[in-house]
Amino acid sequence: MKTRRAMKVVSGTVAVLFAAATLSACGSDSESGDSAQSGKLTPVTFAMASPSWNAGYAVMAVVEAEGFYEQEGLKVTTNLFPSATQAAQQVAGGGADLGLMTVEPVAIGHDKDLNLAYFSSYWAKWIYSLEVPAGSDVTSIADLKGKKIGVSAVASSGATFARTAMKANGIGEDAASLVPIGAGAQQINAIKSGQVDALALWDIQYQMVRNAGVTLTPLPVKETADAWGGGFATTRKNLEAKKDILERFGRAVAKAFVFCKANPEAAIRDLWKLHPETRGNDPEEKALADGIKVLQVRLAGQGFDDKTLGRIDDAAFTRSLDFMASAGLIKKFPAKDIYTDTMFTAFNNFSHDDVIQQAKSAG
Missing domain, CATH: 3.40.190.10 (Periplasmic binding protein-like II)
Structure with missing residues (x-):
């Protein structure tokens, strides 16, 4: 190949x-x-x-x-x-x-x-999800209003997922700001420094973040439970x-x-x-x-x-x-x-x- x-x-x-x-x-x-x-x-x-x-x-x-x-x-x-x-x-x-x-x-x-x-x-x-740093006061999608959500890129599928999840849960797709944080070290630094309040990434990206020693808590999105x-x-x-x-x-x-x-x-x-x-x-x-x-x-x-x-x-x-x-x-x-x-x-x-x-x- x-x-x-x-x-x-x-x-x-x-x-x-x-x-x-x-x-x-x-x-x-x-x-x-x-x-x-x-x-x-x-x-x-x-x-x-x-x-x-x-x-x-x-x-x-x-x-x-x-x-x-x-x-x-x-x-x-x-x-x-x-x-x-x-x-x-x-x-x-x-x-x-x-x-x-x-x-x-x-x-x-x-x-x-x-x-x-x-x-x-x-x-x-379904590979996309919303997660927050451990100890965050964000415990539901409604709490995202006015917050900053880290995404790999504003045009990424994770960003689309975040907007869709917010809209589906009644707070509007623009309720939170989407902040591009890239990947790798740039991503880890953005999370550890508090530049974002939540994350909209995909499964392996979250595992990479955890591999770097960051503890995260999933934010339930019931609409995608058991989805393909x-x-x-x-x-x-x-x-x-x-x-x-x-x-x-x-x-x-x-x-x-x-x-x-x-x-x-x-x-x-x-x-x-x-x-x-x-x-x-x-x-x-x-x-x-x-x-x-x-x-x-x-x-x-x-x-x-x-x-x-x-x-x-x-x-x-x-x-x-x-x-x-x-x-x-x-x-x-x-x-x-x-x-x-x-x-x-x-x-x-x-x-x-x-x-x-x-x-x-x-x-």
Whole structure:
């Protein structure tokens, strides 16, 4: 697999996302599974919604490092995009065959004929939440009025979540100020110095904050309890035209999940090998321990025991849509309008024991 950073940064606005749906495909639609059957690797372009690699995406590094894409006859090129909106734009416009993104851009694009649909889960749970430093006098969403909420960026999905949560709970989406605090050391400093009263981040970001010694308390958002977070999406055309490729991609990722659970330390080392910048400057023992804690957040609730990796739960997906509808972001529609759950059996059609053995023998 060849990995490169997307060179062209496109607009993250919803309007531009919708406009992208009218673009013609960029040639990737002409590929088929025939090349895999002839012994060649089928090229696949994958848009991943993340500005950088981190332990929360160790699964996607393991797919490459352990050769699971190649086992499935795929040659995958991964491009990173700063937001789910931008990743969705690439897929809708034909610049990528599929993408990894949270639920908002596909749901919001439903009424605008974006024509994207999910075919596999990656975030089995809603990943965004509101949290406050321990000892804060903010104990409910109503208490956020007039406060400052730290977000990675004002245009981030976490910021959208904060505004939606406030609106859904009756205090208005502008009741609190959103303060961009970036990531890493900048983020930690903003929290410790009291620049913000609350946070609107996502699950692995919170674990990274905790790894830095900051104690946080969740602020309940009942509307997103047991909601679905997002996963792999493609165009509706590709659901049929590239079904075999999508199933092979999903199976490669499922193998990586099994590997990560069996040997999380080896998974983090795979990430470091492919993306050395994720190693950080901490002593190896702490860096490994912190990375494993972040990875464990991603592994939670994935469906290992009953071999349902990649399955999309309709009730959880519906809760996500209900939350967005409650804030007026979308009109209510059936969840099945933007996802299919017909492929997860194929994703799990491999020897889990063989992958576990591979993981346990890894250095």
